[in-house]
Amino acid sequence: MLTKLNLHTNHMHNRGAQYLSNVLQKNIVRIIIFKSVNIDVVLLIQALTELDISRNQIGYQGMFHLSNALKENKVKIIFLFSNVILMIDILCRH
Secondary structure (H helix, E strand, O other): OOOEEEOOOOOOOHHHHHHHHHHHOOOOOEEEEEEOOOOEEEEEEOOOOEEEOOOOOOOHHHHHHHHHHOOOOOOOEEEOOOOHHHOHHHHHHO
């Protein structure tokens, strides 16, 4: 089961971040219950909990899409350092 995804240094830009955010919106924890005559089996399918998108070229718009996707998400750890958003887009917006 995939719980950690490392996309570190993949040359991801805003469009890639947008595609990733579309996938992350569907990242949920599912509980499946199998019922039988004498036994109930509970199967927990764990969702992605750790995402490393550091050292890419994700800018303001890409981070905007990701932040919206992660509002209701189960991802607990996100590595974002060394993306373009950290300085360039913030300075251009003000």
